[in-house]
Amino acid sequence: MDFNGLSIVITGSGAGIGKFAAREMADRGGLITISDVDPERAQIVAGEINDGGGKAIAVEGDVREYDQVKAIIDRAIDEYGKVDVLVNNAGTGTIKLFMDTVPEEWRFDIDLCLYGVMNGCHAVLPQMVERGSGRIVNICSDAGRVGEPTLAMYSAAKAGVVGFTKAIAKEVARFNVLVNCVCFSTIRTEMMEGLLASVPGMEEKMVKRYPMKRIGEMHDAANAIMMLSSGYVTFITGQVLSVNGGYAMVD
Numbered sequence: 001m002d003f004n005g006l007s008i009v010i011t012g013s014g015a016g017i018g019k020f021a022a023r024e025m026a027d028r029g030g031l032i033t034i035s036d037v038d039p040e041r042a043q044i045v046a047g048e049i050n051d052g053g054g055k056a057i058a059v060e061g062d063v064r065e066y067d068q069v070k071a072i073i074d075r076a077i078d079e080y081g082k083v084d085v086l087v088n089n090a091g092t093g094t095i096k097l098f099m100d101t102v103p104e105e106w107r108f109d110i111d112l113c114l115y116g117v118m119n120g121c122h123a124v125l126p127q128m129v130e131r132g133s134g135r136i137v138n139i140c141s142d143a144g145r146v147g148e149p150t151l152a153m154y155s156a157a158k159a160g161v162v163g164f165t166k167a168i169a170k171e172v173a174r175f176n177v178l179v180n181c182v183c184f185s186t187i188r189t190e191m192m193e194g195l196l197a198s199v200p201g202m203e204e205k206m207v208k209r210y211p212m213k214r215i216g217e218m219h220d221a222a223n224a225i226m227m228l229s230s231g232y233v234t235f236i237t238g239q240v241l242s243v244n245g246g247y248a249m250v251d
């Protein structure tokens, strides 16, 4: 799998899965735009890629704000002439029992996880449609497919991404723009590692629910993102791919 000469924007790629995927795609020839709400993180990741012989630029941007997302896409087009692949990756969830929340808290997860994806798609699609080529990968969660207690708002936002992905896929399929969704279960990021370490026995308890008897690693996540971003995918669109070691096998 190679991404030679392809311009790839990954939101929230200053850490975690987005950062790992960005490095992998840069190693395979991709021209990367690292974007993150935290500009320092973005600079560090882009610097590491460039120091390693790859090509990356860093752009600050909050995916909740349409104008900022538009500016990320415009910057990538200025630098590389186009955007071939957009990975709408930025996201996190509020961990709390829904009954303990107040309505003002609901908007955070919806703005970040659902509006963030809508902003990205709206900003990137015109030039993909015009060129008759493009790949969009929306990062979702099994929480959006099966629901997770203490992640109700996040589950709602991610479920929204599933429906949105299918609708957009139908809208732009005729222009050879393919839009798919990847749902992760637990993936061992730096952030997740800290969470697992904070509760003794949590990982052991968790893996019992996974047929593969392990949680996901970052290469598991990045491989799926790369596959759906790549030229290997030519007739797959509007699909929801779970990357979860067999956890939650439902439609």
Ligand SMILES: NC(=O)c1ccc[n+]([C@@H]2O[C@H](COP(=O)([O-])OP(=O)(O)OC[C@H]3O[C@@H](n4cnc5c(N)ncnc54)[C@H](O)[C@@H]3O)[C@@H](O)[C@H]2O)c1
Binding pocket: 011, 012, 013, 014, 015, 016, 017, 018, 035, 036, 037, 038, 041, 061, 062, 063, 064, 088, 089, 090, 091, 092, 093, 112, 139, 140, 141, 142, 183, 184, 185, 186, 187, 188, 189, 190, 191, 192
């Ligand atoms: N790690 C998991 O177990 C897991 C499981 C299911 C789904 N996911 C999804 O995978 C994606 C990546 O998750 P991760 O675990 O790598 O996250 P992470 O917290 O490790 O990294 C997320 C990055 O996004 C950035 N970010 C946060 N808010 C932003 C905003 N408003 N605009 C732009 N950037 C922002 C952060 O600064 C950070 O660099 C998310 O959509 C998440 O919901 C992760």
